[in-house]
Amino acid sequence: MASTGQTVKSILTSPVHPEVNYLNATKGFSSWFFTLDHKRIGVMYMVSILTAFFLGGVFAMLIRTELLTPGELMFNSATYNKVFTLHGAIMVFLVLIPGIPAALGNFVLPLMLGAKDVAFPRLNLLSYHLYVIGLVMALLVLGLGGVDTGWTFYTPYSINSQTPVVLMTSAAFILGFSSIFTGLNFIVTIHKMRPPTMTWFKMPLLLWALYSTAVIQLVATPVLGITLLLLIVERVMHIGIFNPALGGDPVLFQHFFWFYSHPAVYIMILPAMGVISELVSTFSRKHIFGYRFIAYSSIAIAIFSFIVWGHHMFTSGQSNLMNMVFSALTFSVSIPSAVKMFNWLTTMYKGSINLATPMIYTLSFMFIFAIAGLTGLPLATLATDIHLHDTYFVVAHFHYTMMGSTLFAFIAGLHYWWPKMTGRMYNQKLARFAAWFVSIGFNVTFFSQFPLGSLGMPRRYHLYEAMPDWQIYHQISTLGAYMQMIGFLIAAYALISSLSKGKLAPRNPWGGATLEWETSTPPITFNFEDTPEAGDPYDVESWQWSDEEGGYVKVRPSVADEDHAE
């Protein structure tokens, strides 16, 4: 940042680097594992989720390598089926769903509210412990040879399968409770613990997103829980619910399953959108554009997410009328998504864009999310979906949404709050290089799967000997996957090496105007020495760059702009 010549003076008096912070306040395993501090729980979630991400990533690499050739390369079909099942189950239940809310949300949410902790710290710890139990059970499944049902557990195959399906669904069941408790905690915290001056429309947009997400977690997850329980009951006690051999209905399972799992997609993407809303404003040095519409669109997405599940079942044999209704409703989700996209774009207009690592991931998110959203159109359209359903086109579409969008926002957020979490700055050059590598690798991997799918390649195929023409698309895709792997390893190196070699981070390295930047770096155990005054969370001009500090300093209270007050 160019020096302005004049010295800027901070109005914050608390020390930037206090002797005692949340990381070194107490020591030892149990001081972490049984902590009630939301920041420590957030960090533990972060470590656990990144571990699960690594594991899911290894399975992804195995899948991509196996598909280099149309025939068998490394393993047989039975093994391949287990590998893609574990990849999906781990990534969905252990990485994407808890990802942003549990790891970043736990760390940031109380800080953004200027609060000392979440409303129910013990419940928060319980939800982490449940997550760990779920993770251990998933590892146990792996040790027992894995499951082969696909992460969707479709009946009646999941009832006949000889693999440990009961253990795997029990793991998902327990993880569901972890998710419910986190959601409950966030709702109560946001309702009851906002500082007096923070009205609903002065909340940072990430909190709107986390709030909407929490509502979905609370309402939808129990449906998954009971569905998986019914599946277990059917497998163990042979009571006919979903299995036609016992008088059940296999399509009923799909309704129950997607009644949760479609909203679950928004459990993943809504917090991602929240993170991007914060980052676009901060790195453009501009007030967010269209605050209210972005906030409303989060709520709209949360509501619409509940009424579109039937689009997963366009070819399942459900009636034409149902398909028509679900197709129409599905399009409704595209509108609030478009609103967010245009508002982020307008925020950048006439800004002063800082292409630091988190912003590279943010721009890459916008590129990927545009493709993710637009390719949803031919899938929501009935006539074209029939051809594209259950092909690689769908695989590409949901990887653009779930990995490219959610995970990139997660990684962007990780790079954004890393200095606050750890107190260290990472090597910008290296991290930025990794960001480019991951982004390009991602698009190489998954863009090639769009034509592959529209040409007819079904998903979950181990062999494609009937269509040797498809090999080139798979090879390009695998090449991209290797690029991503290298990129992620570089990114991990840049972050981890910063812990020992990184410069001490300033109070506010990026100039965000939300409250978490007002505390020390890293924060003290109870977050703030004095309860901060909440103003306009996007008044980024209240923070000015200071060469002396090597970061931004707060020069005046953040005030609601006259444009903003309606």
Add this chain to the structure above:
Amino acid sequence: MNFASATAGSLHLALLEGRGQTFWLPEQASSAAGGVDLSFYIIYWIMVFFFVLLMGLTFMFVVKYHKGVHPKAEHTPHHNLPMELSWILIPLALVIVIFWYGFKGYMHLTSPPANAYQIRVVGKQWTWQFIYPNGGISGGKLMDEQGNDIPESFLHVPVDTDVVLIMESEDVLHSFYIPQFRVKQDVVPGRYTKVWFKATREGTYNIFCTEYCGKDHSSMLSKVVVESRANFDIYLDKLKDRSPYSPAENGEYYYGVFGCVQCHDSKDKVTITGPTFVDAFGGQVSLESGETVPMDENYVRESILEPNAKIHAGFQGVMPTFKGKIKDEQINDIIAFLKTISNNVPEDVKEALRKVPEPSGEGAGGESMSVEDGAAEEGAAAEDAAADAAEGIQE
């Protein structure tokens, strides 16, 4: 004039050669494909337009307002209602149009004409079986040892005819997909589902299973042969009485069609899910109960119709019953096939089962005048073998 017609001609030729195939979509071979592809491309260009708009602006802003060239952010309004409403209402209008277009296309795709030609489809792990109105069944082995197609096993349909497939599953979910026809429909156990199409171009196209169904999901393939009505009728007749084939050949065919081959090896003397049948017929079978019974015609017949009555020692009773699905002649043919792969059966019996029976003419069992002596002897040997088999059944 000449030039124009030549251009039109070559354009026509190009279209024919191109067969509607593009970078994004496979060849068009059904009446519905053109409409689906048109919808796809309308949406495609809408996607391209918005993508270029969004990313063009993003790129422009990054270049123009990058910190290096634009160190101080300018103050701009924080909201603008007309602008924000415009990017709600314009996309909304567009998606309503897309929805309506897609819905109309879908209604065409899913409403079979009342007089469509009906073929039954049975999906089971991991084969497709096709049952024609005259009772003929195709399915089973798709390739011979040399890797050549066996077109008789495929689904055959007449060209330019409305065909509706009435589909059922014997085990788990499957999904029937022909990319060149742009049709797909799940096959659900416990209910019937339908898919219809009018194939417009003769040729052979892949059939895929697109709903994950277990171990060999990616091998649950078949092909559809689109042929002229005349060829289709010839195929159907051949399929019905399978007259030019020997009992052993028919047996092997049904062995594939009914899916015996999925669990019972007939070549390499290996155990898959069930026991192998190589060198099995004519021997002894030890049962779970401890008894030993002869592997004869009765045992095979009973095991097909009531699989759990006498379970082979060391195996679980997982075989489904074929009662009501298989005909007596088909069981007889399967028995004939099992005999030919067993060294417990005398060579001349096997030889007889491998012979194509002479057409019996109008008078059943009547001697044909044109038959040469040698051939008559062989015919007699075959009759003896058949009599042996009949005795076996009566015992």
